[in-house]
Amino acid sequence: MVRMPTDTHPFTQPLRLEPQYRDYVWGGRALRPNIPGPTAEMWMIYEHNRVSHSPFAGKTLAELAGAFPQALIGERHAGETARFPLLIKLLDCADWLSVQVHPNDDLARALEGPQNNGKTEAWHVLRAEPGANIVCGLNPGISQADFSQAVLSGDVMQTLRRLHMRAGDTVLIRAGTIHALGPGMMIYEVQQTSDITYRVYDWDRPASAARPLHIDKSLRVTDPLLRPELVHLPDLAPGKRALLAQSEYFRLERVTPGAQPLEADTRGRTFHALTALDAPVTISGADWQIDLEKWQSLLIPAALGAYQLHAADSAHLLCASLPV
Numbered sequence: 515m516v517r518m519p520t521d522t523h524p525f526t527q528p529l530r531l532e533p534q535y536r537d538y539v540w541g542g543r544a545l546r547p548n549i550p551g552p553t554a555e556m557w558m559i560y561e562h563n564r565v566s567h568s569p570f571a572g573k574t575l576a577e578l579a580g581a582f583p584q585a586l587i588g589e590r591h592a593g594e595t596a597r598f599p600l601l602i603k604l605l606d607c608a609d610w611l612s613v614q615v616h617p618n619d620d621l622a623r624a625l626e627g628p629q630n631n632g633k634t635e636a637w638h639v640l641r642a643e644p645g646a647n648i649v650c651g652l653n654p655g656i657s658q659a660d661f662s663q664a665v666l667s668g669d670v671m672q673t674l675r676r677l678h679m680r681a682g683d684t685v686l687i688r689a690g691t692i693h694a695l696g697p698g699m700m701i702y703e704v705q706q707t708s709d710i711t712y713r714v715y716d717w718d719r720p721a722s723a724a725r726p727l728h729i730d731k732s733l734r735v736t737d738p739l740l741r742p743e744l745v746h747l748p749d750l751a752p753g754k755r756a757l758l759a760q761s762e763y764f765r766l767e768r769v770t771p772g773a774q775p776l777e778a779d780t781r782g783r784t785f786h787a788l789t790a791l792d793a794p795v796t797i798s799g800a801d802w803q804i805d806l807e808k809w810q811s812l813l814i815p816a817a818l819g820a821y822q823l824h825a826a827d828s829a830h831l832l833c834a835s836l837p838v
Contacts, residue, residue, distance in 0.1 A: 524582050525815040527802040531563035542608035544700060552608060558811040559602040559787050561707055588784040588816030598707060600764055602787055602834055604809060605701040611694050613649055613715040617735040618689035622710055625731055632689040635705035636759035636766050638832060639683045640791060643698030649674045650685060650693050651741035658738050665729060670715050675741060682747025684758040690737035702789065704834045706763050760837055769831045771795055771823035779820040784836040786814040793829035798822050
């Protein structure tokens with residue numbers, strides 16, 4: 515059990531977490547090029563990741579959220595469970611992911627049990643090959659009855675809306691949206707803490723216990739009216755930030771620090787989850803300084819408050835937080 519230090523401010527520096535990896539059939543080789551076989555996902559900030567440095571080395575994010583909910587998560591946690599609310603990961607898509615849908619909070623609890631969350635997520639494209647595309651909602655005019663008939667008759671692909679993707683695009687996928695990522699992309703994803711996925715179609719891959727279809731549940735939770743639109747990458751000068759996606763569960767910004775320090779502040783209201791996208795970035799606060807390399811993430815507890823970002827070269831970060 516994590517014990518509360520005598521100091522009422524338990525965090526003296528940000529948290530570096532040990533990532534977890536998931537090896538699925540659609541993964542590529544970019545996330546772990548030195549091991550054999552594909553790696554599909556790197557879970558960078560997740561409730562079961564362990565802290566990699568003292569004074570909390572070896573403790574999970576879930577343990578810290580339970581022991582210090584307001585100091586870690588922020589004022590936004592009030593009236594809610596102390597479960598760490600977001601999951602942040604990178605996806606290396608070498609093949610199509612299954613055509614799938616996630617339930618909202620109410621349906622997740624009705625179908626899977628009261629301890630479950632739904633899953634609203636956002637994707638930000640880090641790399642896209644020419645012609646890369648996604649499935650994102652149903653075509654206009656497709657009703658729930660049309661979709662159900664198509665799924666049951668094996669003609670679901672005729673109902674699905676496709677969007678072409680390029681590096682820098684962002685899309686908010688609300689719970690209930692039918693969707694699938696296509697090959698040739700590296701994706702940053704922020705989502706509710708949930709791993710509930712209902713598969714509608716898996717591209718005729720051999721059926722297995724590890725990848726079942728969930729036809730009945732998929733039909734129940736799909737909202738045929740949800741058709742998200744892309745947000746294209748804005749021009750960002752050094753020292754600026756831009757909002758990419760916002761829902762009731764998270765806020766995602768792109769940040770461009772420069773040689774002059776860029777001020778940031780949690781204000782005690784929410785954590786900041788930072789992920790470096792390219793050039794190294796230096797992050798510093800009261801009595802601490804950390805260098806963040808490409809694809810590395812850092813969690814700044816809400817209680818740490820003000821900090822600064824700066825980079826010698828052109829650099830970009832993503833900052834995920836709770837909407838406050």
